[in-house]
Amino acid sequence: MNYRFHNLLGAPYRGGNAVMVDDNLVSPVGNRVSVTDLKRSETVTLPCQTSANIRRLAASPDGVFLLAIDDNNRCLFINLRRRVVLHRISFKHPVATAKFSPDGKFIAVAAGKLLQIWRSPGFRKEFFPFELIRTFADCNDKITALEWSPDSNYILVGSKDLAVRLFSMKKRKDNRKTFKFLGHRDTIVGCFFGIDHRTKKVTNVYTVSRDGALLRWGYSGDYNNIIGDQLHNSEPESPGTPDQGVEPNGEGDITQTMLKKRKDFDGKDEILGEGNEVLLDNLKWELLKKDYFMQAPAKLTACDYHQGRDMLLVAFSNGVFGLYQLPNFVCSQMLSISREKITTAIFNDRGDWLVFGCAKLSQLSVWAFESDTYILKQQGHYFDVNCIAYSPDSQFLATGADDHKVKVWNVSMGFCFYTSSVHTDAVTALHFMANNHCLLSASLDGTVRALDFFRYRNFRTFTTPTSKQFVSLAADQSGEVICAGTLDSFEIYVWSMKTGRLLDVLSGHEGPVHGLMFSPTTGVLSSSSWDKTVRLWDVFEGKGAVETFAHTHDVLTVVYRPDGKQLACSTLDGSIHFWDPFEGLLMHTIEGRRDIAGGRLMTDRRSAANSTIGKYFTTLCYSADGSYILAGGNSKYICMYDIADQVLLRRFQITHNLSLDGVLDFLNSKNMTEAGPIDLIDDDNSDAEEGVERQTQGKLAYDLPGSMPNRGRPVIRTKCLRIAPTGRTWAAATTEGVLIYSMDDSFIFDPTDLDIDVTPEAVNAALDENQPKRALILSLRLNEDVLIKKCVLSVNPAEISSVASSVPFIYIQRLFETLSDLSENCPHVEFILRWCQELCKVHGPSIHQNNRNLLPALKSLQKAITRLHQDLADMCSSNENTLRYFCLVSSKR
Structure with missing residues (x-):
C-alpha cells in the first residue's frame, strides 16, 4: 500500500535547458526534473511536478535552489538538496529565460518583452516570498537571451528585435537611453560579458545570433584616452602614487588608480560611478570584429560562454557543435553528435565538460572535449513505451517501444546500458528468461528475437512461414517453449528455444490474441482475445484448447497469480474477472468503470462522466504475494484492488501535466473556438523550441475498438504494468515514460505485537x-x-x-x-x-x-x-589485473 514515486526511466530528456550544479546534471523531463550524479553514475527524478512541460531551469550559484518554469508560466522554487518545493509563483507573460545573479540575491526573468528583476527568496517562510524589484520595458519584441555581469550590476538582454541592450541595476538620476548593440540580422540566441583574467573586469561583449554570426564589442578608445588625460593632469591623491595610463590598443581595463576621482566629461557624460567603478552603460561601445560559424543553411540553436576559459560553445540544428577560443575566434573542436536539432548546450563549472540535449531524440550527453570521451550518453525512446519486463532478480528493467528499439535499464542506477535495434517495426511484448541475461522480444515485423545483453547480441530469431504481426509473448518456466500471439491471423505460434524450430500453430481464436501467459506451476498456456474468450492450451501434450472461458465483452489481457491458482482478465466493459483455472469457475468480478474513468479529451463531444472512451483496463499485474492486483488503461489513473474483498485500495494519478490530453476532468470553454480547440490549431512558428513531436499514437494505432485519434497533444495512458519479483517496486509504461514506484517504509508505523512494555x-x-x-x-x-x-x-x-x-x-x-x-x-x-x-x-x-x-x-x-x-x-578482477601489471613491470626491471 505504501508505494510512492521513485524514478522516471525511458525518457532522459524531453526539451528545455539543462543546468550543471557541481557534478550533478539537472535536466527537465516533461513536467518533472531529473538529477544525474555524474560521479556516482546515478540518476533520480524529483518527486515534485509542475503544471505543464518545463520550459526553463535556473540554478542558484551555490547550487541550493532551483527555479523550474513551465509552459503555463508557473514557477516552482525548489530546494534541490532537500528535493522539496519552497515557494510558487505565476508570471503573467511567457517566460523565455531566467537566471540568478552571480551573488544569488536577484533573479532576472524574461517575461515576454519585459525584463523583470525579482528578489531571490530563501528558506524563510514569507507571505510574499517573491518581491519585484525593477521592470525594464525597453525591448520591442520578445526577449530570447540574457546574461548577468560578474558583479551583478549589469544585465545584457537580447531579443527578437535583433538588438542587444545593456541594463544597469542602479537607478540613474538622468533619463539616459539604454545602450543598444546593433548589427545582427536574425534573432539573438546568446549574449555574454568578456572578462580580463588579470583585472577581473569586463572588457568585451559577445553577441550571437541565430544565423551564425558572432559580434565582438569593446570600449571606445576616445573615452579611455579622455579619462586618462584628465587623470594625468590631476594631482595624485597621495605622494608617491604613480599615474597609470590605459593600454595602447584602447581595449584594456581602466585600473583602480585611474579611477580615484569622479570625473565629468562636458558636464553630461558620467564615466565614473560611486566606489571608483566604470559605469558600463555610460561608455561608448564599438564593434571590433564580426565572425561567422559557416554552418548555413543550419541555424544556431544554443550557445554558452565560459568566462574562466574564454571559450564559446555553439550548437546547430543539424546536430553539429563547435568550440571556439575567444577573442581570436579559433575553432578548437567541431563535431557532429546527432542528425537532429541540439536544443541545449552548456559548460560545466570547470569548463572541461560539454552538456548537450536533443529533444527530438530524447538524448542527453556529456562530452569531455580534452580527452574526446563521453562522460554520459543516455537516449530514451522516441515514442511511447509499449511493453516492459523485470528481470528475475529485479535488477534490470527492459522496455520496448514504437521506435523499433529494446532497451535494458539498471533500476537502481536509472541508466540504460543496452540498446538493441534488431527489429524493423514496433516492439509489442517482452519476456525475461530465468537465466537473468536472456531477453525475448516480439514485434510487428513478424519476428521473435532472443537477445543476450551480456554479450550484446541477438543469438536466435523465431519466424513463421508467412509474415505475421506479433502482439503477445510467453515462455514456460523451463525456457524450452516460446509462444507468440498474432494480430492479423489470430493464431498462436509455438517454437523450440533450443533449435528455433516451429513446433505448432494453435488456432481457435477469432480475434487478435493480445494476452498470453504460461501458468507458473503447470505447463498450461492461457490466451485472451478480442473474440470475448479466454482459452487454456496444453502445449506439451498437443491437445489444443482444453478449456474456454466465455465473456460478454472483448477480453483485453490475461494474467496468472504467482501461485498459478487464479486467473485474472479484463474486458471492454471495465470489469476484471477472476477464474479458477483448475475448476473452470468464476471466483470474483470487480467493476472498475468508475475507478478508471479519467479526464476529458479535447476532441470529446461529451463530458468525462458521460463518455465511454477509456473506461476499461488494458493491462493487469498481480502483486508478488497475489493479495492485490494493479490495473491501468487509457486513463490518468492506476488502480490497486484487494482481491479477497474486491475493493479499491488506492488510486495512483500518474501525472498532473496539463501539456498532455486527458488530465483535466472539465475543459475550459474559453479554449474552444469556431475552428475547434485552440490547442489543435497548428500555429507553431519556426522560432519555437522543438520538443517531442506531436503524436499520441505510434505505429500501434489499432490499440482498442472505439479508440479515437487525437491530433493535438499526447494522450495520457498506461500501456503496461509490471511488479518486480521482490514486490518492493512496480513500473508503469506511460505516455511520459516508465514510472517507477517503490515501497516507502520510512513514514509507516505498523507494529506487529505492541504492548505497554514495548518501547x-x-x-x-x-x-x-x-x-x-x-x-x-x-x-x-x-x-x-x-x-x-x-x-x-x-x-x-x-x-x-x-x-x-x-x-x-x-x-x-x-x-x-x-x-x-x-x-x-x-x-x-x-x-x-x-x-x-x-x-x-x-x-x-x-x-x-x-x-x-x-x-x-x-x-x-x-x-x-x-x-x-x-x-x-569486478573489484577482484580489477585488482588481479593491476597486480599482474605490477609483477610484469618489476620483473622487467
Missing part, C-alpha cells in the same frame, strides 16, 4: 544490558526499521547462531527485509551473509512450507546478494 527505551536498555536476543525481539515487535537494524548490527558475530534460533518464525519475513536493505547499504558483507546463513539453517523447513508469503522478501535478498557478488567480482 524504544526498552530496546536501548536491553542493548545497554548486553541482551541482544531480547532487544532484537522487542524491535521486531515494535517494527521500527532503524531499531531493527541497530539490534542486528549490535549482535556479536559469535552469537549470531543463538540469536537467530531465538527469533520466532512470525518475524522472519521482517528480518529478511531488513537484511536485504542492509546488504545494499552496509559495508559488513560477511556479517550479513552469516545472518542469512544461520536463519536459513534454523528455519529452513518453515521457509520451504511458507515460500509464497516469504517469496518477495527472499527475492529482495537475492537481488542484494547478486549485486554484491557482481561488485566484488
